[in-house]
Amino acid sequence: MKNNDIHSLIKANFRLAKVLVVDDNDDHWLLIKQAMQQCLPEVIPVRAATPEQAIILLNEWRYQEWEIPKLILLDLYLPDNKDGWALLEQIKQMPAPLNQIRIVMLSSSEAASDILKAYKLGVSSYLIKPNKFSDWLTYFRELRTYWWETVSLPPTNYSF
Template sequence: MNDQFSGRSTVKQNFYKASILVVEDNADHWSLIQEALEQCLPEVRALRVSTAGEAETYLAHCLTNQASLPKIMLLDLYLPDAEQSWVLLRKIKQANSPYIRMPVVVFSYSNLQEDINELYRYGGTSYIVKPSSFDQWLAYFRSMRQYWWETVTLPGQNG
C-alpha cells in the first residue's frame, strides 16, 4: 500500500524535527516528565521553560531564526498562578498569532470544571489532570505518542 494512504507518511511527518515545549515551573515535576518522555517518545526533543515569558521568548526565537516550532506545547496551568498560563494561551491562540495551529495541552493537578472550561474558551486543545505517579506519567505519554504522533496529522512548519 502506498505510504500516502497507509498513514506511515503521517507518522514520519509528525516525527520530522519534532520537539515538545514543556512549560513547567516545578523542577521535580519536570524530572518526572523528562524521564517519561525519554522512555515513551525518544525521537522527540523535549524542551523545558519555567515561565510563560520564557515560553514566549523561545517561540519568538524559533520564528526569528527560522527554527522548527514545537509540535506541541504542554502548559502547566499554575505557574505558580493560572493567570500567566491564561495570558500565554490567549496570545498563542489569538487570530493573528503565528503559533495558532500549535496544539496546546494544559495540564494541572486541578480538576476544577472552571479551569477546564477556561481552557476551551481560550482555544486550548485539551486538558489533562496531571498524573500522580511515574507509572501514570508513562501511561500518559504512551497515549500521547499514539494519538499525537502516530494517529493525527500535526501541522507542518509552514502550516
C-alpha cells in the same frame, strides 16, 4: 489506509519533532522529561520554566520552521493560574504559525470551570497531572499514540 501511508504520516509528525514544556515545577519537569525519553525518544523536550521564557523561545523560533514545536505542554499554574491563562492567550494571539501549535494543558486542577475555560481559550486537550511516574508513562504513551501516530498535523503556515 495502506500501511506505508500510515508510516509516512508518523514520519511526517516525528520529523524534527520538538515539544515545548512550560512548567515551573522542577519535580514535574523531571518526571515529564523522563517519561518523554521513554515513550517519545525521537522527540526533543524543551523546557520553559516561566511564561516569559516560553514567549522568548517561541519568538526566537518564529521564522525557523524546523525549530517550531509540534506541541506545547502548558502547566496552568505558573505558579498561579492567572499566569497560565495569560500565557495561553498570548500564544493564541501570536502570528501564524505559532498560534497554530497544538496546546495540551496539564494541571493539578480538576475544576470543571478550569477545564471549560481552557477549551474556550483554544487548548486541544486538558490533562490532569498524575501523581505516580507509571501514570506519567501512560499519559505519554497515549500522547504518542494520538499526536504522533493517529492525527495528521497540518503543514506550518507562515503569516508575515
